[in-house]
Each structure stands twice: as structure tokens, then as C-alpha cells.
Amino acid sequence: MSRVTMLAMLSALLSLAWLVGCTDVPSNGPTPPTLEAEYRVLNASELASVDMTFDSGPAASGLGFGQANSHQTYPAGNRVGVIGGSGDTLRVAMTTDQRATVLVLPLTSSFREFIKLVERRIFDPAQTATGRVRFVHGAAADSTAGPDVDVTLAGSDTTITLSGISFRDVGGYQSVPSGTYTLSVFAAGDTTATTSVSVDVGNTRSTSVLVSDASGALSLVNLSDN
Secondary structure, X not given: OOHHHHHHHHHHHHHHHHHHHHOOOOOOOOXXXXXXXXXXXXXXXXXXXXXXXXXXXXXXXXXXXXXXXXXXXXXXXXXXXXXXXXXXXEEEEEOOOEEEEEEEOOOOOOOOOEEEXXXXXXXXXXXXXXXXXXXXXXXXXXXXXXXXXXXXXXXXXXXXXXXXXXXXXXXXXXXXXXXXXEEEEEEXXXXXXXXXXXXXXXXXEEXXXXXXXXXXXXXXXEEEOO
16 A cells, blocks of 8 residues: 555544544433323212322312313323322323323222223324214112113114113214214113113214212213214
């Protein structure tokens, strides 16, 4: 190798070393994205009012029997919710980008139970190709699980029947044409409705929840899952 070539190579290596040494390398990596979930709370318990605080994120306050708040944003992860007054603790897995409802159930055991009603991912459209309705059994009686029920969803030209639904069961969304329907609940095998409600169905998701108050009286709560 000639002296000129060697000098040229050494010059190039020195220049490269100088450039690398002058590069401004950040001491911190890129900021990770914020992982969030959107949740609301429905009081389907025997409690006259529910105030729930979480270990992180906003509280759900002053929810009377059968009432739900609007969806609120929480840091995704395992959140701990505490009901004021009763001191009941609920551990809720708030999955990233999940939109859902925490259904606070009547006390039927030594600890408070709940149902997580998943609606959709945050970034999914609220509009659906058809109306979509589901039913949830959240009613208990005398501190014991409520009896099995049958359900009909009847419209002008469409009727759907669900049979033998037990306490804590969550039915899947039923696809139906837009319109006004009557949702009726029967004791399993009976033909006389114990309670019913009118449901206006559009091209969106909705949930109807069977609930029972402190006296055991049944009613239905309609939720828009948009």
C-alpha cells in the first residue's frame, strides 16, 4: 500500500471519528404513547347511591339505583375501585383502547361482584351496519342470585327470543333492523312478563340490563353503547 493511499485512509478514518464524536445522541429515548381506556359505572346494586373512587383516574359519584355516568378516560391497566360507605373493593382490568361499563351487582356473597361489559374499541366507529342489542341479567333477590329468565325482543316484523338466562349472564349483541322494540322479561318457562321496556334501536349498539332494587322489584335499564 502506497504512503499516499495510507494517508488518505487515515484521514478518512479521522474525519469519520470526528463526525461520530460530534453527533448529539439524546440521553432519553422517545416518549412512549399514553395507554388509555374509557369506562363508566352502572349502579345495579341494592345500594341507594354509589360513589366509586379509583386508584388512578376520575371518580364516579352520586350514581342512584339504575343510574350510569358518562364514559371517562382512565390510564389502562388494573385499576382498583372502592365504593364509598360500603368499602367494597373492585379490581377492574381496563384494557388499552377498550370502551366498557362496570356493572356493580347486588351483594349475593361475602364480597361485592361486578360485570365488565365490553362495548367496543375506542377507535372503532360507533355506527354499525344494523341495530345491535344485548341483554344482561343483573338482578338478585333476598341476597341470592335471581332466578333464570326468558327474554323477548319484539318489533313490528322482527322477534328474538332468549331462553334460560341466569344471573350474571351477558348475552351477545343481537342484530336487528332499526326501529322501536319491546323488550320483555319472563320467569323461565312462564308466559306472563315480570317487566318490560321500550327500546329505540338505531344503527348503533345498546345494552338492556335487568336490575332489582333493595325490595326485589325488577326493572330494565337501557344503555347506549356509543
